[in-house]
Structures are given as structure tokens and as C-alpha cells.
Amino acid sequence: MKAKTIFHLDMDQFFVAVELKCLPHLRGQPVIVGGDPHGRGIVTTSSYEARRFGVKSGMPAGEAFRLCPQAVFLKPDGAKYVHASEQVFNVLREYTDRVEPVSIDEAYLDVTDALQAAGGVERLAYTIKNRIKNELGLSATIGAGPNRLVAKMASGMNKPDGFTYLPSHKIAGVFRDLPVGDLYGVGRATERVLESFGIRTIGRLADFPAEILRRRFGKWGEELVHVARGEGSDVVQKTEERPDEKSMGHEHTFGADVTDVETILGRLHLLSERVARRLRAAHMAGRCVSVKIRYHGFETNTHEHKLKRYIQHETDIYPVAEMLFRESYEAGRPVRLVGVQVCALWPTARILQLELFMAPENPDWLAHACDEIKDRFGESSIGFASGIFHAGAKRKSAYQRMNRPNMSYRHPLR
Amino acid sequence: MKFQASQSSLFSAFQTLATIIPTKSPMPVLMHFLVQLTGKKLVVTATDLEISMETQLEVSGEEDGKALFPARKYLELLRELPDVPIHVEAADNGRITLTAEGKNYNLASENVQNYPKVPSLEKVEPLRLSQSQLRRMISKCSFAVSRDELRPQLTGVYAKVSAQELRFVTTDGHRLVKIGYQHNGYKGAALESIVPAKAMQNAARLCEREGDIEMFFTDKQIAFRVGPTTMITKLIEGRYPNYEAVIPSDNKNKLTLDLDQFQAAVRRAAIVSNEISRQIRLKISADNVEILVEDIEQGNEGRESVSCSYAGEPMDIGYNAAYVLDVLKQIDTGEVVLDLGTPTSAGIVKPTEQEEKEDLLMLIMPVRLN
Numbered sequence: 001m002k003a004k005t006i007f008h009l010d011m012d013q014f015f016v017a018v019e020l021k022c023l024p025h026l027r028g029q030p031v032i033v034g035g036d037p038h039g040r041g042i043v044t045t046s047s048y049e050a051r052r053f054g055v056k057s058g059m060p061a062g063e064a065f066r067l068c069p070q071a072v073f074l075k076p077d078g079a080k081y082v083h084a085s086e087q088v089f090n091v092l093r094e095y096t097d098r099v100e101p102v103s104i105d106e107a108y109l110d111v112t113d114a115l116q117a118a119g120g121v122e123r124l125a126y127t128i129k130n131r132i133k134n135e136l137g138l139s140a141t142i143g144a145g146p147n148r149l150v151a152k153m154a155s156g157m158n159k160p161d162g163f164t165y166l167p168s169h170k171i172a173g174v175f176r177d178l179p180v181g182d183l184y185g186v187g188r189a190t191e192r193v194l195e196s197f198g199i200r201t202i203g204r205l206a207d208f209p210a211e212i213l214r215r216r217f218g219k220w221g222e223e224l225v226h227v228a229r230g231e232g233s234d235v236v237q238k239t240e241e242r243p244d245e246k247s248m249g250h251e252h253t254f255g256a257d258v259t260d261v262e263t264i265l266g267r268l269h270l271l272s273e274r275v276a277r278r279l280r281a282a283h284m285a286g287r288c289v290s291v292k293i294r295y296h297g298f299e300t301n302t303h304e305h306k307l308k309r310y311i312q313h314e315t316d317i318y319p320v321a322e323m324l325f326r327e328s329y330e331a332g333r334p335v336r337l338v339g340v341q342v343c344a345l346w347p348t349a350r351i352l353q354l355e356l357f358m359a360p361e362n363p364d365w366l367a368h369a370c371d372e373i374k375d376r377f378g379e380s381s382i383g384f385a386s387g388i389f390h391a392g393a394k395r396k397s398a399y400q401r402m403n404r405p406n407m408s409y410r411h412p413l414r
Numbered sequence: 415m416k417f418q419a420s421q422s423s424l425f426s427a428f429q430t431l432a433t434i435i436p437t438k439s440p441m442p443v444l445m446h447f448l449v450q451l452t453g454k455k456l457v458v459t460a461t462d463l464e465i466s467m468e469t470q471l472e473v474s475g476e477e478d479g480k481a482l483f484p485a486r487k488y489l490e491l492l493r494e495l496p497d498v499p500i501h502v503e504a505a506d507n508g509r510i511t512l513t514a515e516g517k518n519y520n521l522a523s524e525n526v527q528n529y530p531k532v533p534s535l536e537k538v539e540p541l542r543l544s545q546s547q548l549r550r551m552i553s554k555c556s557f558a559v560s561r562d563e564l565r566p567q568l569t570g571v572y573a574k575v576s577a578q579e580l581r582f583v584t585t586d587g588h589r590l591v592k593i594g595y596q597h598n599g600y601k602g603a604a605l606e607s608i609v610p611a612k613a614m615q616n617a618a619r620l621c622e623r624e625g626d627i628e629m630f631f632t633d634k635q636i637a638f639r640v641g642p643t644t645m646i647t648k649l650i651e652g653r654y655p656n657y658e659a660v661i662p663s664d665n666k667n668k669l670t671l672d673l674d675q676f677q678a679a680v681r682r683a684a685i686v687s688n689e690i691s692r693q694i695r696l697k698i699s700a701d702n703v704e705i706l707v708e709d710i711e712q713g714n715e716g717r718e719s720v721s722c723s724y725a726g727e728p729m730d731i732g733y734n735a736a737y738v739l740d741v742l743k744q745i746d747t748g749e750v751v752l753d754l755g756t757p758t759s760a761g762i763v764k765p766t767e768q769e770e771k772e773d774l775l776m777l778i779m780p781v782r783l784n
Contacts, residue, residue: 308562316564352691352781353734354758356587356660 003168004234005121007109008143008151009128011088012160014105015045017138018084019074030055030071037065037073039255044076048160079379081105084138091131095124098236108148110236125163145171149232152184171230176203183227190217190224202228248284249292249341250274257296257334264335265322269384271340272318280371284345285310289320292339293329300337303328310346313367314384317342415451415479415504419471421497421514427471428489430643431460433616434467435485443528446482449504451475459532460485465613466532469643482523483510491519533646535637539602540628541575543595545621545640548629551582551593552618554774557740559611560586570608570650572657575600575631583657589737590657590760590777591744597771605631608654613647620645661777662760665753667726669698670766673750676703677742679720683707684735686716692734693781698754699728707735731757732781741776758782 011017015033020026030050035041043064046055053068064071085104092099095118098110111124118124125142132140143155144165153175154164166174181191183202193216199205205228213221226232250271258264268291279285289311290304303324311317321340329335355364373382428447436444439462448459454475459468481504491512492500501513510521552571560568565587572583581594613636620640621627630637637646683694688709697704703722708715731754742750747765754761763776 307564311564319564352693352732352783353588354779354782356585356590356760356777356779357655 002112003146004110004112005115006145006148006151006234006236007111007125007128008145008148008155009092009107009109010141010143010155010159011105012139012141013045013047014084014138015076015081016047016074018081019077020047021137026072030068031074032061032064032068032071033074033076034064035061035253036075036255037061041253041255046071084136087136088132088138088140091128091135095128097238099238100236108151108236110234111144121165121167122163125165129161129163145230147230147232147234148236149184149227150230153182153230156182166230168230172203172206175206175228175230176201178202180205180228183224185227186224193217194224246345247286247341247343248275248278248282248345249290249339249343250278251292251337251339253337254335257336259332259334261326261329261331264329264338265325267338268321268325268340269314269318271338272321273314273383275340275342276312276314276317276367277371277374279312279342279345280367283348285312285348285351286342286345287311288342288344289317289324290341290343291321291324291328292337292341293325293335294337295330296334296336298336301328304343306344310348310351311342312348313364315366318384415449415481416476416502417451417456417473418476418499418501419456419473421492421495421500423471423473424500424502425489425492427456427458427469428483428485428492430469430620431458431467432485432489433619434460434462434465434645436462441530443482443524443530445485446524446529447485447488448480448526448529448532449483450480451478453478461530461532463530464610465616465645465647467616467643467645468532471642479504480526481508481510482526482529484521484523487521488512491521533635533648535630535639535644535646536632536635538630538632539600540630540639541580541597541600541602542626542628543580543597545623545625545627547595548627549618549621551580551595552614552621554593554744555582555584555591556611556614556618557744558584558586558589558591558776562586566650567608567652567654570610571614572606572654573609573631573636574604574606575602575629576604577601580629583654585655585657585777588734588779589741590660592657592661592773592775594773595771602631605633606654607631607633607636608650608652609636610647610650613645616645660760661775662753662755662762665755665759665762667698667729667754668724669703669726669752669754670723671703671720671750671752673742673745673748675720676722676750677739679705679718680735680738680742682718683716684739686714687735688712691781692736693732694735694738695730695732695783697728697730698722698724698726700724726754729754729757730783731761732783733778734781737778741778744774744776 016031019033031047032043032050032055033045034043041061043055043057043059043061045057050068050071055064055068081104089099092107092109095114096109096111100108114124115121118127121144125144129140129142132138139161141155141159141162143151145151145154146168150166150171154166158164178201180186180194180199180202199208205224208225210222210225213224252267252271287307287310288304290302292300292302294300305320305324370382439445444462450457454472455470456473457468457470459466495514498514503511508523508525510523512519555571562568568586574581577600578596579594580597583592617638620638620643628639635646635648637644683705686707686709687694688711695706701721702719704717704719706717741763745765747767749766751764751766752761757780760777760779763778765774768774
């Protein structure tokens with residue numbers, strides 16, 4: 001079989017980069033996209049300038065503020081990132097239909113068939129990088145290799161705005177002296193165990209008897225040796241080949257723990273609306289609803305309810321979410337996070353039974369009308385009153401957002 | 415409390431109420447009969463908080479009183495006892511003793527004070543109907559009741575009473591039944607309500623004999639009374655969907671089929687249909703209906719023809735076979751009439767001739783042909 005060439009594309013500081021397009025005067029400054037530095041949110045993305053101060057993705061925003069008080073904190077604007085991400089993926093799909101998104105800003109591409117026309121691996125990589133830069137004003141790092149693993153490792157070697165190509169014959173040489181902790185899938189715990197075997201480099205791991213690791217780690221031990229040798233899957237699936245999405249959900253972490261049932265229900269209503277909107281956009285419906293409650297102290301409970309028919313509207317999702325919440329909530333306990341998920345999904349095109357009742361008995365009409373309004377005027381333009389009033393959601397009109405884009409809690413010292 | 419009565423009279427009275435007793439309940443007290451004795455009159459009550467039923471029987475009373483009888487054990491014991499006089503005694507400590515010809519059983523029970531308050535019959539002008547007619551109406555419409563707990567209104571039977579007519583409507587959003595009956599007169603208030611399906615099922619069970627049943631309609635409850643037995647049910651709150659708006663008035667394509675032939679053909683096609691969609695396809699032309707079925711997943715297919723008389727445009731229409739069979743089962747005439755509109759709109763299904771004073775109409779929604 002013909003050897004493949006796989007790209008791993010990773011957008012550089014994606015959320016920050018998208019924000020900087022609108023706020024160019026912040027270029028060169030530490031910028032952090034994430035939660036309120038005086039509340040309890042986390043850092044979603046930070047600019048390279050902020051990372052120099054030790055700010056990392058996933059750390060509490062408060063800690064980031066202590067490390068880098070001069071940073072500009074921006075509230076995430078999901079719709080903006082989704083739009084930018086779609087534009088990036090549209091560029092990628094011009095070169096190959098085998099584009100597999102890993103997340104909003106990361107994807108694998110099988111470019112094997114595109115190489116000849118593009119004039120080689122390096123040319124193709126730079127063509128893609130330059131188009132993303134020139135047309136979208138964003139920068140990307142690409143790693144290339146014979147399989148997904150090597151491509152992923154390569155993209156991590158030269159960030160930001162980099163390109164690294166590891167053809168098969170170079171893998172062993174490059175991997176040999178790298179610390180074993182750099183290997184994809186090796187975390188702190190595994191690293192410590194490997195060290196106890198005297199394995200500090202990837203090269204040492206590649207030559208290590210698989211049988212010994214198998215006894216210690218089970219099947220994963222054997223796999224580790226393959227990973228260290230740069231062996232892995234080279235299959236990148238087309239969109240239509242991937243198994244259908246099995247569930248769709250949204251979660252919300254409260255700024256401060258909440259015990260008020262109405263507030264929590266209001267939030268569940270908002271989350272149900274969002275899930276419903278995504279379901280409709282994907283033309284999916286589900287027959288199972290689950291609600292997640294995380295209490296103060298991180299104890300997390302999930303409850304689900306199976307239904308007799310497929311649903312995709314908030315008017316159907318929310319009553320189940322409310323019932324599940326009321327059944328399982330331990331009254332008075334402070335809640336940190338709630339989530340709503342619809343699972344057991346099925347494409348609506350395959351639901352052929354026609355319905356007798358239309359609006360107002362059938363929620364289809366209302367939901368689609370709301371979707372159209374949101375498409376034109378923004379996510380906060382219309383919604384259920386309970387979602388707006390009880391969730392205490394900081395909703396802004398499109399006018400407000402236009403005039404003060406997303407700068408709601410810039411640090412007062414700046 | 416002390417009384418004596420024959421096994422058969424006790425068993426048949428308590429048995430009538432057994433379907434009301436919940437099999438599982440967070441309130442164990444509901445899994446008991448409430449038994450009250452005043453002189454010779456023994457009143458037995460059961461409730462699940464939504465529906466309550468009460469019956470009376472004559473016993474030879476010895477000492478008035480009030481007690482709870484554990485429903486399942488008591489009823490099973492009664493069933494197994496021979497038809498001889500049984501002496502029943504409820505002690506002040508709540509224990510129930512059954513004695514009959516040297517057999518002695520002692521059952522633990524709950525405190526009668528814990529039993530919930532049971533609604534009483536509101537005396538309004540009743541509607542009188544023959545038991546057989548009510549049973550018939552309930553059995554015709556029950557299949558279309560929805561089991562979707564998210565649409566509680568559809569899980570009940572819509573009941574509308576007026577000076578001339580009693581009407582029941584049921585629908586699950588895919589099928590609909592409307593059955594009306596011109597009764598002999600009703601002087602009470604015209605009312606609309608949604609009756610829980612379980613209550614309707616129990617009402618049908620009460621209608622096992624000759625004679626009439628009385629129905630008492632108020633805006634909070636509906637009561638049914640047959641002889642010494644009264645059932646009172648709470649109503650489902652909310653508004654029933656506007657069913658009249660979905661009954662088509664201009665379905666111009668009229669299809670008449672022999673019921674037995676059509677039913678048998680659909681039953682066969684149903685066997686071969688896809689287990690999830692149950693889809694069948696009807697190709698309707700002037701004098702015959704071709705029934706086609708295909709299950710791509712299993713690789714099964716079939717076709718057959720049934721003669722018909724059809725006045726309308728040739729049509730290709732899909733249905734869920736199980737829905738078609740449900741509807742056909744309600745037809746009592748030798749032929750069935752389908753008034754069809756388009757392949758994506760509701761079709762009307764009716765008998766060729768209505769029973770006297772009755773008006774039965776069913777709707778069935780097609781499936782989109784893929």
C-alpha cells in the first residue's frame with residue numbers, strides 16, 4: 001500500500017488570535033481569553049506574551065491574574081471562534097476531503113493525493129499556512145509525517161507559525177534523544193514509572209522489551225513501544241465516514257456557587273435552548289436527556305431519562321431536564337456546575353412518520369422561527385424569559401456588543 | 415370492628431377495587447383498602463391519589479369501626495378460602511384477623527389515621543348511558559392514547575359532554591380517534607375535560623353487566639357510578655390540542671376496501687416490514703391497491719394486491735403498518751372507507767355505516783416515502 005502523508009494542523013493561540021483581529025492595538029501585549037479574573041472561571045487561551053509569565057490554558061483565571069496582573073482579560077465569544085474555525089476548515093477542504101477536526105482549532109488532514117499538484121510536502125504546507133495568514137489573518141503550525149502520531153508530534157516541535165516534516169527515515173533520529181515525557185500519550189504518572197525502568201528518552205523506550213512493559217501496563221505497555229517507534233494509524237476519515245455524533249450537550253460553571261433552585265432552572269433552560277439549537281443545526285434528534293450537577297467540592301452526579309420519541313426542541317428538552325434536576329438535587333447544597341445533554345441521536349431525515357399537529361401544538365414552528373431570529377440578530381436576541389431573568393445571564397443587545405466588543409471586564413489598572 | 419360475610423361476596427367486592435391499588439408506592443398506606451363498618455353497611459375504598467374507588471356491601475355487622483386491610487395479602491387469602499362465612503375482626507392495635515371454619519389468619523396493617531382524605535362524589539346532574547355503550551366507546555379510542563409523559567394532555571382521553579352528545583377524543587400525534595354518541599338527554603352543564611387513561615380503563619371494567627352507568631361531570635373531577643360502586647378521578651390539567659383543526663374537510667380521494675382482505679394483507683406485509691419503521695407503501699389506482707413492503711436492512715420484501723373501489727387521483731402513500739392495523743381493528747362493518755388528501759396529509763378512516771346514534775372517525779398520518 002502506498003505510504004501516506006498526514007498533516008496535523010494546530011492554530012496558534014486561536015481564541016486570542018481571533019480577538020486580536022478585532023483589537024489590533026493589543027498585539028504584543030499579554031492577552032488572556034477566559035473567565036472573570038475575579039471570579040472562578042478558567043483560562044481558555046492566552047497569548048504567547050502572557051505565557052511568558054507562566055499563564056497556561058486551563059488554570060484558574062484568578063491565578064493567571066496573580067501571575068500576570070497587567071494582562072488584558074477578554075471574555076470568550078464562542079460564535080466568533082466558530083465562525084473563524086469554519087473559515088479555516090473551508091480552506092483545508094480545498095486541498096483534501098479527508099479533513100478530520102479534533103477540536104475547534106486542530107485537525108488531521110490526509111494530503112497524500114494533494115502532494116503532486118502542490119509540488120511536495122513543504123510547498124503544500126506553506127501554501128495552506130500562507131492562505132490562512134493572508135486570507136484570514138491567523139497563523140497555524142503544521143506537522144507532517146507518515147501517520148497521525150508523527151504529524152502530531154511534529155506540529156508540537158516548532159510552534160508558533162512553524163512547519164516540521166518528519167518523513168519515515170528521520171523519525172528514529174529525531175525521537176531518539178527526546179525526553180519520554182514529550183511522547184504523545186505519556187503523562188506524568190506513566191513518565192515516572194518509565195523512569196523507574198531507566199527509560200528517560202523515547203529512543204530507549206523504542207528499544208525496550210515490550211513484554212516487560214506489557215506486564216506493568218497491560219496492552220498499553222506494548223503500544224507504548226510502537227508509539228516510541230513512531231508507528232500509528234494513518235487513517236483520516238471523511239466527514240461522512242465518521243460515526244454519527246452520539247450526544248450533544250452544554251455545561252455552565254456558575255461564577256459563585258448557587259443554591260437557588262430558580263436560578264439553576266433558569267440556567268438549565270438556557271442550556272436546553274443551546275443544545276436544541278445545535279441539534280436542529282445538525283438535523284439531529286435524540287431520545288435521551290441527561291442532566292449533570294456538580295456540587296461544591298466537585299462531587300458530580302449525572303442523571304438521565306430515556307424517552308419514547310425523538311426530540312430536538314427546548315420545549316421538549318427543558319421539562320425533562322427540570323424533572324431530572326428536581327428529582328436528584330439535594331436541596332440546599334451549593335451547586336458549582338450544571339449541564340444538559342441530549343443523547344441517543346438520530347438524523348431527523350430518517351424520522352419519516354409525519355405529525356398530525358402543527359403550531360402551537362407542534363413546537364417545530366416556534367423553534368425554527370427563533371433559530372432564524374438568532375441567525376440574524378444574535379444568540380441573545382430571543383429566548384425564554386426564565387432563561388434570561390433567572391439565570392442572571394449577562395446578555396447584551398447586538399447594539400451594545402457592537403459598540404463595546406467584548407471588553408466587559410478589562411482590568412481597571414489598564 | 416367486627417363483621418361476618420360470605421367469602422364470595424367479600425371477594426367480589428374487594429376484587430373490584432384491586433386495580434386501583436398501586437403495586438408500588440412511596441406511600442405504603444395506599445397499598446391498603448380502607449374499610450368502614452356502620453351497622454350492616456361495609457364501605458370499602460381504594461385510591462392511588464389520582465383515582466379513588468368505593469364500593470358497598472351488606473354484611474352482618476357486630477361492631478362498627480374503621481381499619482386498613484393490607485390489599486394484596488388480604489385479597490389473596492380471600493381467594494384461597496372456601497365459600498363459607500368468614501369472620502373478620504380488626505383489633506385496636508391494627509391487626510386484622512380472618513377466621514373461617516377453624517382457619518385463622520392474622521395480618522399486620524397500617525394505622526388508619528394515616529390514610530389520605532378521599533374525595534367525595536359531588537352531586538350534580540348525571541349522564542345516564544348503557545354500560546355496553548360506554549365500554550364500547552372506551553375500547554374504540556383507547557389505542558390512540560399517547561404514552562409520552564412529555565405531553566401529559568395526550569396521555570388522557572378528551573371527554574366532552576353536552577346536552578346532545580358525549581364525545582371522546584384520543585391522539586398520540588400520529589393517530590386520532592373521535593367517537594361521539596347521541597345520548598338520551600343530559601341536564602347538567604356542558605363540560606370538556608381530560609380523563610387519565612387509567613381511569614377510563616377502570617370505568618370500562620365497571621361496565622361488565624347489563625344496565626346503566628351514571629357519569630357525574632364537574633370541572634375538577636369525573637365520577638362513574640354503577641350500582642354500589644363509585645369511581646372518582648382527578649382530571650389532567652391543561653388544554654387539549656385543537657383536534658378539530660386537524661380533521662381534514664376536503665379529502666377528495668375516496669377509497670373503499672373489503673375490511674378482511676385489506677386487514678389480512680396489511681398483517682402479512684407488517685411481518686416483512688422494517689422492525690423500527692414498520693413502513694408499508696400503498697399504490698392506489700382505480701380498482702386495486704398494491705401493498706409493497708421492503709426492509710433493506712434485513713433484505714426482505716413483498717407485494718400483493720387487494721381490489722378496491724377508488725374515486726380520486728392515483729396515489730402512492732406510506733404508512734406505519736402497526737398504525738393501520740390498530741385503526742382497522744376498530745371497524746365493525748364489512749368494508750372500510752379511507753378519505754385521503756395527499757401522501758403527506760392526514761387520511762380519514764371510517765366504517766361504511768355508523769352504528770345508531772354513534773359517530774366514529776379516525777385519522778392516520780402517513781410516513782414520508784424515502
